[in-house]
Amino acid sequence: MAELLKDRPLRIVIADDNYLVREGTRRLLEDSGEVTVQAAVGSAAELLDAVGRLRLDAVLTDIRMPAGPGGGADGGPAMEGIDAAHEIKARAPGVGVLILSQYADEAYAFELFRNGTAGLAYLLKDRVGDLAQLLSALREVAAGGSVIDPQVVEALVSRRARLRESPLARLTPRELDVLREMAQGRGNAGIAQALFLSESSVEKHVNAIFAKLDLASEQQVNRRVAAVLTFLRDAGLRTPG
Numbered sequence: 219m220a221e222l223l224k225d226r227p228l229r230i231v232i233a234d235d236n237y238l239v240r241e242g243t244r245r246l247l248e249d250s251g252e253v254t255v256q257a258a259v260g261s262a263a264e265l266l267d268a269v270g271r272l273r274l275d276a277v278l279t280d281i282r283m284p285a286g287p288g289g290g291a292d293g294g295p296a297m298e299g300i301d302a303a304h305e306i307k308a309r310a311p312g313v314g315v316l317i318l319s320q321y322a323d324e325a326y327a328f329e330l331f332r333n334g335t336a337g338l339a340y341l342l343k344d345r346v347g348d349l350a351q352l353l354s355a356l357r358e359v360a361a362g363g364s365v366i367d368p369q370v371v372e373a374l375v376s377r378r379a380r381l382r383e384s385p386l387a388r389l390t391p392r393e394l395d396v397l398r399e400m401a402q403g404r405g406n407a408g409i410a411q412a413l414f415l416s417e418s419s420v421e422k423h424v425n426a427i428f429a430k431l432d433l434a435s436e437q438q439v440n441r442r443v444a445a446v447l448t449f450l451r452d453a454g455l456r457t458p459g
Contacts, residue, residue: 227251228356231272232258233265233279233299234318243278243346252353261285262302269306269313275360276314277306280343281326300330303338311337314359318343322369331364339365385448388430396423401446 230247232255234240240258247253257268262283269277281299303315316339317330327340339355345367346352355365389397392413399409406424410417427433431448433441 227254228275228360229254229256229273230276230278230356231256231265231268231274233260233262233277233283233302234258235260235280235282235284239280246346246349247278247352250349250353253356262299265302266305266309269310274310274313276316276356277303278316278318278356279303281317281319281321300326303330304333307333307337312362313337314356314362315339316341316355316359316365318346322367324370327366327370331366335364337362337364340370341365341367342369385431389427393423393427393430396420397427397445397449400424400427400442401449 230253232240232243232247234243237260240260244255244258248255256272256274257264259265259268262285265277265279265283268274279299279302283299283302299317299319303317306313306315314337318341319326320343322342330338330340337359339359341352341355345355358365386394386397395413396409399412404412406417406420409415409424410420413420415423427445428441431445433444
């Protein structure tokens with residue numbers, strides 16, 4: 219596939235609801251001589267329609283896209299570019315999708331790659347100014363590869379480092395379940411009922427939590443408050459299973 223793509227310009231669709239950005243990107247790519255922009259559209263509905271009608275190698279889309287007259291995939295007023303990317307990969311697996319985003323937050327990259335990485339790329343929007351990098355990413359996804367922006371990679375690495383340093387990393391999955399229930403204001407009896415455990419098992423888990431969070435010497439009430447504060451502060455670092 220990669221060898222075939224070297225013999226001709228890439229056939230792509232550009233999707234961005236900002237006309238000036240859309241047309242500027244079109245001109246930039248077409249002037250390179252390495253890309254043929256077969257359509258430039260302003261909504262997710264138009265993007266999906268173009269993917270269905272045209273023979274394409276790749277799609278370049280903004281992360282935020284209005285759905286168009288038909289509404290979003292969930293009936294809402296807008297369809298995100300990431301939702302459109304998933305829909306494109308379901309309908310046309312051979313079409314690569316490059317998402318341009320203003321967000322370096324790793325959560326967006328996790329969402330894009332949740333079903334796999336093949337033929338997908340996530341780049342920050344200011345990469346549009348780096349034509350060589352943009353063309354390289356388009357070729358990569360068209361050939362079935364994947365690309366992730368270096369700044370997002372840094373955010374992922376930083377997130378993993380923070381997770382390792384968090385006291386919550388010391389807890390077992392069951393202890394985290396208990397602490398999660400504690401954070402919702404439940405006492406031991408309520409936690410036991412919610413998790414289908416005996417109260418004695420909950421008490422053991424609670425004491426283990428206090429010990430691992432270095433709260434064993436605190437007074438009983440203060441220990442529960444401090445444990446919950448730790449959970450609320452650090453739980454967002456953990457990727458849902």
